[in-house]
Amino acid sequence: MRLRALLDTGTLGLRLLGGEEELDRTVRGVMTTDLRDPSRYLSGGELVLTGLAWRREPQDSERFVRILAAAGVAGLAAGEAELGAVPEDLVVACARHRLPLFSVVEDVSFASITEYVVRQVSGERAGDLAAVVDRHRRLMTSGPAGGGPEAVLELLGSDLDLRAWVLSPTGRQIAGSTLAGSGPELPAETGARLAGEHLAASRTGRRGPYRLPLGSTTYSLFPIRGNGRDLRETVLSDWLLAVEADAGDWAEERLDLLHGVTQLIAVERDRRDAARTVRRRLAQEVLELVQTGAAPAEIAARLRVAAPVLLPGLGTAPHWQVVVARVEWSGGDVPGGPVAQTLLEEVLVDPGTFGPDPSDRIAVAHTGDEAVALVPLPAVPDDDGRDGQSTAGLQADVLLAAVQEPLTRGLGDDGRLTIGVSASVHSAEGLRGALEEARHARRVAAARPGRVCAAGHEELASHVLLLPFVPDDVRRAFTARLLDPLRDYDRRHRAELIPTLEAFLDCDGSWTRCATRLHLHVNTLRYRVGRIEQLTGRDLARLEDKLDFFLALRMS
8 A cells, every 4th residue: 555545544643744755655564663773673664653752852853764764664653642743853854864754643543553554455465466366377277387386375475474385295395485585494293293184184074274273373274175076085195285374363355365375276286297197107107017027128128218207317217116005995985096196106205305396206107006106216426427326215114204194194094005115126127026025015014003004125034024914813823822821910910921021032032131121130030031931831942932922922
């Protein structure tokens, strides 16, 4: 709004004392102060309201006005309630610095002026932003993207003073108003909490925006909906818009504006999904060649085509990893393969990276309820500038830690995600083995409790590979035969034989280390171990019996 508009509003009680030629200045805010130096609180464009308590002598007016002019304020309004008429030295100082000066009649409060200015400025900003959003929407539906979600979020920050982020279902930052340096990044743990709340609220059918207080800050979460017919088809892949504000008391117009922003971002999401078509097709072709036992030369030729697409500018990929994921919903009425495909395209991105680009280096195919990702590992140049060893590959435990909390909430009580990760291979001949390895690892993960589980290739070289495939009745009978006598004894005597057995095996049968860990005298430890042997008929000095106890504890 313009300063001139304030004079046209009679209820504000403003009278112009000087600066008529400057009345076309834009008012971007309002501030009330009686500080002698309010410069630290000024950003430019404000209408400054003052009761003149800072003025103790005529020379103070010149200092005060010089500070306001240097800060770029739009104008100064002095109240008459305390000192009566505005002093002439202030009028002179404002004229010297070309600063418009108003007087405020005694019966009009500064609060009334503040409320009016804020309402007008906010309304104009919202209208301007709505026009920008509409323009961007037309651009994105009819031609090249108008700057993507980043541009709209920057407008939310600059025009409505709203910090906002677009987050993936795991909480990774896709875009944000803070990426251009307007503030600190959204912490990763905060992003995961917000994503988890969004997924949980979506599964329960709550209408957005969802509000979540975290410490002293309240966030409002606006869903960015996909096109799935069933919520379970999209809930694990939909983005969300997180705004650092409490939308509970927002006017309907502002809520409509934010919903328009989410629709705009949804268009960009669809555009980027469409761009993945080529990578998905390449992955599907390689997967079919591997599964049908095609010649390694044929697979290698297809990989040479895929590498430049997945690693633009980096040449061929010397190493590859395979990741297999399966999403299963109770009832089986929603196919899990497409869900697992879009989910892997997000899960396999480093959670510390921003934006959509990192997912452009992953190719994922799906079949049935299973999705298979082909992940290239670019080489690190050696001292001679030639391709050396590949970069460190994906690790199952790292993937799990990054996504387990939010995705568990999104899966609710009727869904499950299991992931298997292969070792890296450096040739087409190794891809078939890597695929089988990843599938075996996924079955190991599926045997574990929890809604989201993952296992890696390193676990396939130990007893862990065998345990998931032991039939449940055999598992129960084996563990009951060895451990039930100890559990019964512990229940009756509070003897802690089971914890003692676990610690003894973990210490490789070392009496001294085990006694130290349990804070027991060695003789007490020997008594407990003797009781274990007496109750079970086993000898913990024998390797075979130690192994049986070890497996029983792992399967229990």
